[in-house]
Amino acid sequence: MLDTTPKTLGQRIKFLRIERGLTQGALTRGEITAGMISQIESDRITPSVRVISLIAQQLGVSPSELVNEVESRTSQIQMITDARDFLLHGDGKSAIPLLKELLTMTITYLSSQEIELDIAYAVELTGDINQAKELYENLEHKALFQHNHLLLAKVLQRRGDLARKQDRKSLALYCFKKSLRFLAAVYMVDPLLVIYAKKQISILSYYLRNLTQSLHYAQEVYCYYQQEGMMDDLAQICHTLSVLHGETGNHIEAISFAQDTVSIYRSLGMHREMIDAMFNQAIVLRIAKKWQIALNLLTQVIAEYRKEGDTVSLVSAWIEQAHSELLVGNHEKSMQIILQSMEWIVSGTIQYAEAQRIRALLLIELDQRRQAITVLQECLTTFLSYKLFVTAEQVLSQLEQLYDLEQQEELSYECHERKYTLMANSHQQLTASYLSV
Secondary structure, rough: OOOOOOOOHHHHHHHHHHOOOHHHHHEEEEEHHHHHHHHHHOOOOOOOOOHHHHHHHHOOOOHHHHOOHHHHHHHHHHHHHHHHHHOOOOHHHHHHHHHHHHHHHOOOOOOOOHHEEEEHHHHHHOOOOOHHHHHHHHHHHHHHHOHHHHHHHHHHHHHHHHHHHHHHHHHHHHHHHHHHHHHHOOOOOOOOHHHHHHHHHHHHHHHHHOHHHHHHHHHHHHHHHHHHHHHHHHHHHHHHHHHHHHHHHOOOHHHHHHHHHHHHHHOOOOOHHHHHHHHHHHHHHHHHOOHHHHHHOOOOOOOHHHOOHHHHHHHHHHHHHHHHHHHOOOHHHHHHHHHHOOOOOOOOOOOHHHOOOHHHHHHHHHHHHHHHHHHHHHHHHHHHOOOOOHHHHHHHHHHHHHHHOOOOHHHHHHHHHHHHHHHHHHHHHHHHHHHHH
């Protein structure tokens, strides 16, 4: 006997339609036309998940009754791919319906907890932070109960990302360090999950002024990217290592990594990134007291920014040029560049405060200390308002020295106390993050 059971999706739709005494026109709805139904039934086109759902409603069956296991798996893979593409582009609202529909299906290749984690992130992207936190916490409890270390690590990384967005750096550091601990207990873990955690720990440790720890994790990330030949990522971590070595006083390594960053971007043909890396190289050279080389490099950088019409970057390069000109003793040229750059900047911004800070250094060199004090006080207010505490500490040190020279002992002592209060707060934040891990 011949097997007359409908095997394809089109055959099943046609069979159920005829069984119910419906015409092709009766299945039309929204974007579905009778012509489309004809093409689907003859298997000339493959309908989307949404179209299958609409047809199933018209036939009075569930979508799973229309598709077989292979077709269902293909459809579900497409749904999760589409949903994660929406998440990648920050569109949580579009991802949520797809993810929730996936939860109603029987899926063997993806756990419901993985989908729930994506839903929590999608909710976060919609701006409903409280609900997102609740969903993350529920998933964390489930994962703990099930001893699912991989899920725990992924949830903690999501929570770390959220805490970082909210400027809760100590909490973010805690989440990523704990995530790393759970990943260590997972057999055959995706190395990129480990590297992502280490990269974030390095960045957060830098912000919390634990430069030794930041450098340690950055070097581990560097070794991985170098081994895997991930050149774009390697360039970024070279830049990070350049900054870290510069701040820890290892100028030879700082210059070397800065040069590597430029070379990698040049080899990749990433011209704009290469120019930005050259700008960083100039800063590193200035810190290493190679001022004339820095100025030569800045001439190229400024020409490129001017050619691209990038005013913001151009002004930053001017400020850096003024700093190097000051250090080589070209006070008049330095002041001219600073005043020129300040005409392009909005008062009260970080960039304006940076320009004013160089201007204050010039005023000190010109023995105009009282005016320099006024300028630095304005800078301090701006840096504190943007929570740039390390820069604020440096400004307070400069003010302390100036008040000493002006024999204003009370104001000098006040600066001293404020500076160490900032340092103590940073230390307490870092200590709290360690105690939590």
